[in-house]
Amino acid sequence: MSIATVIPERTRRICAEVNRSIVRRASTLLSKSRLQMVLQAEEGMEVDGFSAFTLNSSVKHIDLSRLTVPWRMLTLAMMNQQVVVKKFIVVPEHKFYVILDLSRSMRYPLMRVYGGDHINDKEIPQIHSAKLSLLKCVAGAIVKAAIDSGYTVRVVTFGAKGIVTHPAMRHRANLLELFNDIDDYMIDATQKPQYEESLYEDVARKFMDTKGRFAFIGDFMDPAYQWDEEDAQRRWLRTLGFYRQWALNRPLGIFRINHYAEVRAVGNDIRLRGRMIHPMGDRCDVDVERTNHANETIAYEHFTRCIHRLRLQEMWERELLRALRSCCAGFTSVNSRNHQKILRAEIENVWANLTGVRAMTAKFEK
Secondary structure (H helix, E strand, C coil), rough: CCCCHHHHHHHHHHHHHCCCCCHHHCCCCHHHHHHHCCCCCCCEEEEEEEEEEECCHHHHCCHHCCCCCHHHHHHHHHHHCCCCEEEEEEEEEEEEEEECCCCCCHHHCCCCHHHHHCCCCCHHHHHCCCHHHHHHHHHHHHHHHHCCCCCCCEEEEEEECCCEECCCCCCCCCCCHHHHHHHHHHHHHCCCHHHCCCCCHHHHHCCCCCCEEEEEECCHHHHHHCCCHHHHHHHHHHHHHHHHHHHHHHHHEECCCCCCCHCCCHHHHHHHCEEEEEEHCCCCCCCCCCCCCCCCCCCCCHHHHHHHHHHHHHHHHHHHHHHHHCCEEEEEEEEEECCHHHHHHHHHHCCCHHHHCCHHHHHCCC
C-alpha cells in the first residue's frame, strides 16, 4: 500500500517534509569526531581460504608468500592460474543491527495521519515530536554513524508483519527511503488493524546469541497496561531476563521512545483539570495492538483513569530500569518533551559505549 493512494495530498506533503527534516537532523546528531572506525584488516574482512587468480580477482589480494615462480614470470603465472589470492568473509563483530519497534503503539499520536485524515497547521509540531519521528531520528543517526564507521548494518523491524530482517547496508544508507518505508508500514497497520502479539521476547530470543552490536529502539509500553495482572508481571519479568542475558552476551544499547502523555509524572494539574487532553485525538489510554478501540479517537481522558494508567507505568518503569540500566551498553529514555535537550548527548553516550570502549569490546568478542 502506497502513501500516495490513501493519504490526502496536503498531509502527504507534510509527511514528506517532516521526513526530510528528520534526515537532516539525524545526520548531525553524531559528529564525525565521535565516530570510531572499526579496526579491520583487508576492508573489514577475514581470510577464509585461498583460490586461483582470475580476471575478476583483485591484485592486492595476491598471497605473495605462496608465490612459486620468479617475479619476472608473475604475469604469465597469473594467466596460467598459478597464483593464489586470499578469499575474505565479513567478520561477525563488524555487523551492526538496528532493531525498530513498529507496533501500532509507536504511531502515537499520529493515528489520524496514517488513517488518511486532513491535518491542520497547528498539528504539524505534534508530527515532529511524535514517537515515530523520534524513532526515525535515533535510527537514522545510528545507521549513518555505523556505516560511516565501517560496519555492515542491518535494520530489523518487528510489529504486525512479524520480525523482518532487511538487506545489509555497507557503503551508504538512503534514510529518506527507510523513513518512507516506515510510514507505509504504519499506513498499512492503521488501515488494516489486526490483533498484534507482543514480539519483545521473540526479538530477544532471536538475537541474544547472534554475533554483532545492537541498537534497540522501542517504547516498552505493552506491560504498562497490564502491570496490575500477576500473569502479565511474571511474563514480562521473564522477558526482562532475556534482555539482561542479551546485554550480557552482546553489546546492546537500548533507546526507550515515548510520548510525554504516556510517561509523564502524576501531578496535581491532572486532578485540577479533571481530565488530560490527548494530542490530535489519538489515544494512549488503551493497548491499541490488542483492543477493538484501536482506531477510535478520544479528546480527553478522565483523571482517575489517567492516574491509574500512569501509576502502572511508573511501577513497570522501575522494574525496567532496575533490570537493564546496569547491564546494557547504554539505556536511555527519550520522550516528546525532553528530546530537544538530551537526544544528542544520549545518542553519543550510547554510541561510545557500543563502539568506543576497548574493555567492553574485549568482553563481548568471543
